[in-house]
Amino acid sequence: MQLHLLNRSPQSTAVYRDLGEAFGADDQLLLIEDACYAALPAASGVIEAFGGRVSxxxxxxxxxxxxxxxxxxxxxxxxxxxxxxxxxxxxxxSWF
Incomplete structure (x- = not known):
C-alpha cells in the first residue's frame, strides 16, 4: 500500500501514464502543487485510472x-x- 505524491500538471501526460502503470490496487494518489489542476472536473480523464482513490x-x-x-x-x-x-x-x- 503506497501513497503516490504527484506535483505535475495534467499536461504532463507521460508522468500520469507512468504513474497509472505503477499504481496498485490499495494505493492512494495525492495531488500537490501544479497537479491540483487535475482535480478540476475538466481534467477528470487524467485521473480515471486511479479509481477514485485521489486526494x-x-x-x-x-x-x-x-x-x-x-x-x-x-x-x-x-x-x-x-x-x-x-x-x-x-x-x-514522489512523482516529479
Missing part, C-alpha cells in the same frame, strides 16, 4: 485559486490529512 492538498488549491472547484470524486485534505495519509501508507513515492 488533493487544500493549501495548494487555495494558493492557485482553485478552492471550491474540485471534482466531487476527489477528496480535499489539509496538511493534517496529508500527515494522516503518510501514517496509514507503508511507503510514499
Amino acid at each position: 488533493v492538498l487544500e493549501e495548494d488549491l487555495v494558493s492557485r485559486g482553485l478552492a471550491g472547484r474540485v471534482s466531487p470524486a476527489i477528496t480535499v485534505v489539509d496538511m493534517k490529512g496529508f500527515l494522516a495519509l503518510t501514517e496509514t501508507h507503508e511507503r510514499c513515492v
Whole structure:
C-alpha cells in the first residue's frame, strides 16, 4: 500500500501514464502543487485510472485559486490529512 505524491500538471501526460502503470490496487494518489489542476472536473480523464482513490492538498488549491472547484470524486485534505495519509501508507513515492 503506497501513497503516490504527484506535483505535475495534467499536461504532463507521460508522468500520469507512468504513474497509472505503477499504481496498485490499495494505493492512494495525492495531488500537490501544479497537479491540483487535475482535480478540476475538466481534467477528470487524467485521473480515471486511479479509481477514485485521489486526494488533493487544500493549501495548494487555495494558493492557485482553485478552492471550491474540485471534482466531487476527489477528496480535499489539509496538511493534517496529508500527515494522516503518510501514517496509514507503508511507503510514499514522489512523482516529479
